[in-house]
Amino acid sequence: MKKLVLTLILCIPNLVFASSGGPVLQKANTNVHDTAAVLDGAKLYFNYCIGCHSLQYARYQRFGEDMGLTTEQLKENFMFGAEKPGELITIGMPADDSKAWFGVTPPDLSVTGRSRGPDWIYTYLLSFYLDDAKASGVNNTLFKDVAMPHVLWDLQGWQKPVYKTVKGEDGHEHQALVGLELVDKDKMSEAEYKKKVEDYELSARNLTTFLEYMAEPAKLKRERLGIWVLAFLIFIMLPVTYLLKKEYWRDVH
Template sequence: MKKLLSTLALFGAASTMAFALMVSPAHADENFPLDRAPDNADNFASLQHGAQLFVNYCLNCHSANLMRYNRLQDLGISQKEIEKNLLFTTDKVGNTMSVAMRPDDAKAWFGAQPPDLSVEARARNKDWLYTYLRSFYRDDTRPTGWNNMVYDNVSMPHVLWQLQGQRTAKFEDDTDERTGEKIRKFVGYQQVTPGTMSPVDYDSAVADLVSYLSWMSEPAQQTRKRLGVWVLMFLGILSFFAWRLNAAYWKDIK
């Protein structure tokens, strides 16, 4: 019981930290429409590809200290495949997904330590992550050279830019109907250089990555849902027998 309570407390703390560090109300653009993320929760091929993308592109800066590499076996990846394709040189298959980058270096380079992503998909939601990872654009006024429509003035560079290519955001001057103030209205993106993936393939890759992040935030979620169905069926049958037993018990009593 103590171990369970400790784990739950750790999940809660990590969730709070991730939300606080990654975005604040001053930076999040609540008016930017979110695209619906595809649901690949039952697609092992998608989750395996997402795990590969996470290790190759995210795990350089972001840790996932609540996830161990050997848990990826739940996705159908063998231990040998994990050791061959997903482990860094000094890591062991039983280690947690930590990063070698020191917090002081991260703060100096990005202005803040990149948050742990173990429960990031629960701190936010899949639609936010799916839209965020597809909304980067070139902005020479930012230290990293990148900005994001979902998270204005983001400190994170666009780590997937080689896959998506480089693009800029197009804005038009407009007037706010409520206040009458002059505003910049986003009207779309302009592709500057192509990526190694087509736009459709890139969106699919991001969907895989987001699906993996969602799975990582609660690896037992599909098992929990399946058990929930059986529990509800059991309670329904139990309720029926309890109802009939109650009727049989009271039928001769007036």
């Protein structure tokens, strides 16, 4: 019996590993309470993404209020295609047209921060690479044969795949994709390259933070409220409970 239990325990990590055999995601390390990050991500979003992706469950006004923006700031920086702050964040591109252009209608991204999760979005934005076989000229290591063009190429630059010869289980050698690197890597010093990569990672992180906030704007308030609830429990309820306990037990002893 002991042996069986031990075997089962030893098998658990393998089972978990086998079931999570998907691609490795990079940690986004986002913080939705960092208003500057959400705002930077929003700026990027309204410059690079809004042409194709609506946020149709969100209103400009709510976003402005959450970020502490005046109506003027909201209008000037974010409301390019809208008239009133109370409007939903929709787009003008007809779904049929975009389907004809890209083969798929670009999805609404209102809830993608939750459905895909921050790590997925962040990794996705880092994973575009040049691929001659595709009509758009790019592919994505996380989202194979993706229909989206690499719209952030002017921020990131172009990446190429890096292959390594590996021996397969059948003993034959084959080329395996082991990573991506910027095409211009050789033209840059090590410090320049590092900075370029880090700058883009920050943009991708901020965009992810914005989408995470969009998927659950109430999180900002809920988490702040949560801290007060915890403080109440610890600083008020705990001493009261302790005193009560002492009081009850005094009679027993």
